[in-house]
Amino acid sequence: MAVSGVLGVFKDLDTAIAGVDALNELGYTRADFEVLTNAPYPEGTFGEEHGMHRLGLFPLVGAACGFSVGLLITGATQMAFPLVTGGKPLFSIPPMIIIMYEGTLLAAVIFTVIGLLFESRLPRLGSNLYDPRITAGYIGLLLHAPAEKVSEAAAALRRAGAEDVILEEQPAPAAAKAPQRKGASA
Amino acid sequence: MASSHGTTTHNWHRPLPKVWDLPPQRIVADGLRRIREGGATYRLLLILCAILGVVGVVALIAGPVLAGWGERQPWTYVAVTFGFLMSTIGSAPCLSVATRLVRSHWRRPVNRLAEIWAAGMIVPLILFFLLVALLPNTEGRYSVWFGWWGAPWLWDSLLMVALVVCGYAFLYTAAMPDMAVARDQAGPNHNGRFARLARGFRGSVQEWRTIDRGVAYLGVLYVLLYVGTMTIIASDFILSLIPGNNSAIFPATYTVQAFESGIALTLVTAGIMRWRGGAADYLDREQFFALGKLQLALGLLWFYFHWTEFIIWWYGRTPRETALLKLLYFGPYFVPFAIAFALMFLAPLSILLWTRIRMGIAGPIVAGALVLVGQVFEQIRLYSASFSNVDLRLRELDFIPTAYVPGVWDILLLVGLVGGAIGLGLVTLKVVPYPSIWEVTGGLWLRARKPFYKTEVVVIGKPE
Structure with a gap:
């Protein structure tokens, strides 16, 4: 089933919430x-x-790995060179604590x-549907819907108060460096 | 103004901050203004810092580098510069981390000013690599390394590199959403650069969650690394280079006074940005009042830590302790100590003790500026003493070295390299928007003015 993108661009929070309700x-x-x-915005x-x-999880796993390596280096060194120092x-x-x-x-x-690169999913490899007005304070609702339901969703977003509704024109490119406004206004 | 109760409202104490009444579009415009056009003052400062940076590099080469790595003393002011930069620009991001962790709202316009100094950390990193080559191996002298292989060079270098990498990652992660704003809004001349830096950031909920937690984790790791690095610097570059100095509290003292200077640097930066940087609406009494309280508290801690060290030696009165008191407090470096004492403790105490001054704007800035000057003299006192030509294999000092008097190269080196680091901070302002658009805008939704009987209050939302 072909999936296409619809981006509703809303000027304020009230209309964007209406768009969410419409969807x-x-x-x-x-x-x-x-x-x-x-x-x-606050979660929720x-x-x-x-x-x-x-x-x-990433810093936790990293810390555990690093601690283990530190422990191994210092512990193994003490075992490999058994010199009594200061009567200890x-x-x-x-x-060992400083090195660990x-x-x-x-x-x-x-x-x-590494976790940041992985979890942020950046750079994105999927849909490139975007509108630069979002970084100016607009709110975007980006829906990935079956191709046959796109026009219905676009109409609903428009009714909810979207200032602009942009439809994905073609399948997403393989890789995208920077989001640009792509697609056609509905 | 009529309240909901039909009474007249008054602002009894001070006007409420303007920043929380600004429209989001204004914050975007202000954030991008410095990126689009720097302004005459900015350009002038940048040129001045560039010249100073070049002077610093020339002085570094003409002075210590040409003198070689055979003796420590010619490197005294390289160490002073290194210590000063580590204690100021290295420490400032810690303030940002601390205020983020306690979820304070006043910090939103301040954080970026503190974080941006991480950009200058390349300067102390370079100086560190020049200085670490001066350290002898740990055999036959006091150190914290217990004879580990590679110590002190390898382990010191690892910590320092990790700190600098973490600082840059912290700054970049915190700035990425604003770089996305610049990518779309700053105009065609800037589009390509910011498109690369923003890495396709769009502002989805997933991305915001990642940024929020990523900044928190990197920030915490930065602080942990910073404390560890300052402890090792204090130990390897100061304590272990003064025979007999095994003060247990000194590394903590050194770190605490660095935190004091980090706050001072942020205060002074905020003052300059308010005065000449067009940020008066963002940096108001609320910010200076909060920073002033922290400055006062750290000033008092400065005294507490130094007193704790001093009183042990003073009461102990062993020849080792008497020699250390003479060297570090009452002998050749009495003047730098007295100046540091006056500027890092007495000045913030006597200025910021008064609520009326602390609630103003000029008072905290002046206190911060004095602390920074005091920190220079504190570093001069410490590194001049530790970079003296003494035999490190002695168990204690058997003579008090004479004071190291700086030459012209030393002064040029100090001023020039500090100027160069400031220049890096200024250059970063062209890449990293100020104020932090996403943090200040995020704060707008969580604040509202409400009439409260005969006055008006700010109601703060705490969604977390």
């Missing part, structure tokens, strides 16, 4: 469309779930950056 009335759930804004403003985010036991934790701390943080930073 809900047509049977679309919150997962079927995206809300595009130039600033973050557009009816989205307070979703869990996996980004937190051969395997002493305090001297370094390893933990370094790996956590690297994993967080």
Whole structure:
């Protein structure tokens, strides 16, 4: 089934919420469309779930890896070169702490950056439907609907107060560097 | 103004901040103004900083680099510059992190000013690599490294590089949504550059969640790295280079006074942006009052930490402790210590103690500027003492080295490289919009003015 994109561009929050309601009335759930804004609204403003985010796992996993490497380096060094220093036991934790701390943080930073790249899904490889007015304060409702239902959705968005409704003209390009206004006004 | 109760409202204390009454379009326009056109003052400052940067590099080459890495003393003012930059531009982003974590609203127009200094961290990183080559191996002298292989060079370098990378990642992630605004709104001349930087950011809920958490995680990691790095710098470049100095509290003191300077730098930057940067609507009494309180608190902590170190040595009175007191407090570096004491503790205390001054704008800025000057003298005191030519294998100082008097190259180096780092911050203002469009706009929806009997209050929404 061919899927096409519809982008409703709304001037303010009231009309955008009306657009969300209109799409809900047509049977679309919150997962079927995206809300595009130039600033973050409080979670749930557009009816989205307070979703869990996996980004937190990345620094945790990174920290665990880095800590393990630090532990391994310092522990193995003490075992490989059994020199009694200052009368302390051969395997002493305090001297290991700085290097384990370094390893933990370094790996956590690297994993967080990787997590950011992964979780933000940037650069996007899918639909390029977008309108630059969104970064000027407009609100975009981007719906991916079956091709035969696109006109119905566009009409609903227009009735809800969309200032402009843009339809995807062709299948999404393979890769997109920067979003440009694409498509035709309905 | 008539309230809902039909009475007249008054602003008893001070006018409510303007920023929360601005329309979102105005915030976008203000954020992009500096990107579109810098203005004469901006250009002049940039040229001045570029000249200073060149002077600093020339002085660095003509002075310490030509003198070679055989002795530490010619590198004293490279270390002073490094320490000053680490304590100011390195520390400022920590303020942004702290205020984000406590979800304060006044911080929204301030954060970007603190974060932007991370852009200058390349300067202390370069200086670090020049200085770390001066450190001897840890054999036969006090250090925190317990003879680990690669210590201190490898482990110091790893921390420093991680800190700088994390700082840039933090700044970039926090600025990415605004770069998307610049991509679409700044005009055709800027479109390509910002399209690359914004990486196709559109502002979907998924992207906002990622930015919000990513900035928080990177920020926290930055602070953790910063504390660790400052501890190691204090230990390897100051403590272990002064025979007999095994102060347990000094690394914490060094870090705390850096936090004080980070706040001071943010205050002074905010003052300049308000005065000449067209940001008067964003940086109002609310911001200066809050920053002033933090400045006062950190000024008091400065004294507390120094006193704790001082009193142990003063009561101990062993030859080792007496020598350290002479070297660092009452001997050759008494003048820098006295100036640092006056400017980093007495000045913020005597200025910001008074609520009326703290609630103004000039008072906190003046206090911040004085703290920054005091920090220069504090770094001079510490690094001049630790970069003296003494045998590091001594268990304690058996003589007090004479004061290191800076030469012309030293002064040019300090002023020039600090100017160069400021220049990097200025250049970044052409790429990273100020104010932070997404954060200030996000704050608009969470604030509303409401009449409350005979006055008017701001109601703040806390959705989290």
